[in-house]
Amino acid sequence: MDKFIEYLESEFEKIQTESEVRKQAFEDFKSAGFPTTKHEEWKYTNLKNVFQNSFDSHAKSDLTAEEIRSQLAIYQAVEANILVFLNGNYLPELSKIVSADKDLHIQNLSQPNEISQKHFAKYAPAHEAFVALNTAFANGLLLKISKNTVLEKPIIFHFLNDSTQANPLLQVRNLIVLEKSSQATIIENFVSIGQNLSLSNLVSEIIVEENAQLDHYKLQNEGENAIHVGTTQIEIAQNGKASNTTISLGGKMIRNNLNMVLNGENCEAYMNGLYMPNGNTHIDNHTAVDHAKPNSYSNELYKGVLADKSTGVFNGKIFVRKDAQKTNAFQSNKNILLSENASVNTKPQLEIWANDVKCSHGCTIGALDEEPLFYLQSRGIPKEKARKMLLFAFVGDVLDRLKSDFVRNLVNDSIEKKLA
Amino acid sequence: MLKITNLQAKIGDKQILNGINLEIKAGEVHAIMGPNGSGKSTLASILAGREDYEITEGEVTFKGKDLLELAPEERAGEGVFLAFQYPVEIPGVSNTNFLRTAINEIRKYRGQEALDAVHFLKLMKEKVKLVEIDQALVQRSLNEGFSGGEKKRNEIFQMAMLEPSLAILDETDSGLDIDALRIVANGVNSLKNKENATIVVTHYQRLLDYIIPDFVHVLYKGRIVKSGGKELALELEEKGYDWLK
Numbered sequence: 001m002d003k004f005i006e007y008l009e010s011e012f013e014k015i016q017t018e019s020e021v022r023k024q025a026f027e028d029f030k031s032a033g034f035p036t037t038k039h040e041e042w043k044y045t046n047l048k049n050v051f052q053n054s055f056d057s058h059a060k061s062d063l064t065a066e067e068i069r070s071q072l073a074i075y076q077a078v079e080a081n082i083l084v085f086l087n088g089n090y091l092p093e094l095s096k097i098v099s100a101d102k103d104l105h106i107q108n109l110s111q112p113n114e115i116s117q118k119h120f121a122k123y124a125p126a127h128e129a130f131v132a133l134n135t136a137f138a139n140g141l142l143l144k145i146s147k148n149t150v151l152e153k154p155i156i157f158h159f160l161n162d163s164t165q166a167n168p169l170l171q172v173r174n175l176i177v178l179e180k181s182s183q184a185t186i187i188e189n190f191v192s193i194g195q196n197l198s199l200s201n202l203v204s205e206i207i208v209e210e211n212a213q214l215d216h217y218k219l220q221n222e223g224e225n226a227i228h229v230g231t232t233q234i235e236i237a238q239n240g241k242a243s244n245t246t247i248s249l250g251g252k253m254i255r256n257n258l259n260m261v262l263n264g265e266n267c268e269a270y271m272n273g274l275y276m277p278n279g280n281t282h283i284d285n286h287t288a289v290d291h292a293k294p295n296s297y298s299n300e301l302y303k304g305v306l307a308d309k310s311t312g313v314f315n316g317k318i319f320v321r322k323d324a325q326k327t328n329a330f331q332s333n334k335n336i337l338l339s340e341n342a343s344v345n346t347k348p349q350l351e352i353w354a355n356d357v358k359c360s361h362g363c364t365i366g367a368l369d370e371e372p373l374f375y376l377q378s379r380g381i382p383k384e385k386a387r388k389m390l391l392f393a394f395v396g397d398v399l400d401r402l403k404s405d406f407v408r409n410l411v412n413d414s415i416e417k418k419l420a
Numbered sequence: 421m422l423k424i425t426n427l428q429a430k431i432g433d434k435q436i437l438n439g440i441n442l443e444i445k446a447g448e449v450h451a452i453m454g455p456n457g458s459g460k461s462t463l464a465s466i467l468a469g470r471e472d473y474e475i476t477e478g479e480v481t482f483k484g485k486d487l488l489e490l491a492p493e494e495r496a497g498e499g500v501f502l503a504f505q506y507p508v509e510i511p512g513v514s515n516t517n518f519l520r521t522a523i524n525e526i527r528k529y530r531g532q533e534a535l536d537a538v539h540f541l542k543l544m545k546e547k548v549k550l551v552e553i554d555q556a557l558v559q560r561s562l563n564e565g566f567s568g569g570e571k572k573r574n575e576i577f578q579m580a581m582l583e584p585s586l587a588i589l590d591e592t593d594s595g596l597d598i599d600a601l602r603i604v605a606n607g608v609n610s611l612k613n614k615e616n617a618t619i620v621v622t623h624y625q626r627l628l629d630y631i632i633p634d635f636v637h638v639l640y641k642g643r644i645v646k647s648g649g650k651e652l653a654l655e656l657e658e659k660g661y662d663w664l665k
Contacts, residue, residue, distance in 0.1 A: 375508045376518070378468050379578065380496035380526035389521070393512025393561075 025135035059168035088170030138173035154185035163194030238264025273302035277310035284313035312344035428477035438642035454639035468502035497529030501584030593627035605630030625657035
């Protein structure tokens, strides 16, 4: 691990930043150090082996523009703004922005701007090592959806990592601001090629201003050597509404931190998740919803289907601050283990300081029921097909919550392939 | 059509069937009656292929094939249908999608072409009428939130859709009010023909007022202790089972 930190230090020197925020962040990172399993929040996700490898911030890719464009064909069904990232770097020449600049403004995050001045590194927990490290190297975009704009065309981030030549290290940072009464759909799609390891450390900070509405999707379908640590930080102001749906189907090790802060009255937050690891994949979802003001609503549904020797973690925190009276918060986590060697650790964590609130939570872990399987078989449906039908039924209520038909079709196809 | 010879079965250490012999021909309706715990439902489940039981002796042939060798779905393909005593609720699987998959898998098993959407919907419309099932139920998730009677009616609806050659009704009448019972019985009767056979497993004689059996068998302690015509059911109703023990 020391070697890796030395590497990061030399890389940080190379970028020669003058930003005090970045410099401070790098100091914060060094004093925090990478978390070990002794850290309560990392109890079930062991990174030790990850840092025995070296990673390269400048990993090259041989992919031609043509090859990357052919990947983008999956988005043909929808007219969208497509932002292409290769090994953590934004590629404007392959990206496609169809919305007008007055509605959707996009620029490099490091370009001086009063919005980034105001919001950059203000929300995601700065004391966490991965967030601090990301802030130090932050490489990405600033997006602004203008006041009163209903952005009809979704924004798709196509994050491609190519580990054919090296072990890429990616530190993508995006800052997205939905101004007052605006509305947008944002899709982050993670894919990879190559047989080497890759390490993505990603932070998305999203500000949902008063009365704005966000539908955010994180789709993870990377190869079996991709390691992903990501933080999605969503700040919601009064009368604002946000949903995040995280669908994790592939990767080596995934740790998603999803933090939603309801910072005004009458906010709504929806957190939906589906994780379907197989092989030796490990998927860890840490979610936190923070009710800071009265009369807000949050609803969380995470479902897991775990096969082979895969492992899963679900940690769901609900905070209800003293001021946040009349909060309604619901949380549910359900898991099916398809093999005796698969396991999942699930932990709801409610911290409530207000006294007039409605909160509920529940979790289940079990095998696929035999009785419905027999029922379907007795009607002529072969066992494998019956299993597939039942698994689709199990994940169905998460898929039903997907508001974007385009995303639903994309996810359906991926699950079909996975269960085939 | 179906021949059961000296069938013995146990679950765990518990012996449940102690040598059943039964032969059923096309066009016949057989009622199997008996007190609780006599093995009626076990017999029905074994015929449909439930795996919880261990067959220790005997054989079952269906249309000349060794039925016990076949997976449940293959039995369905051959024409066996079990109307469950306790139909399971499957949220997230729509009745319609389920039935279409079932029909087409059975057709595939038989080497027939898949039924297209138009013909499937036509068939469904026809059978909905036959078993007087509420169209809204058919659109919902399989049995989810159905009342007991609605579940049983849905079993008969599935039977109508799949047109089995051997239908086994496992206590389909228990818990039904008289109107539901009449509808279920009408469904069964109108599906009956010279080519198919029905086994009615029941605890109560009442159902047999509506589905007239050709044969009645009394099961006790895992054996058929008496067989007769439909009048045997009336005798059982009057005298109970004690005189047979």
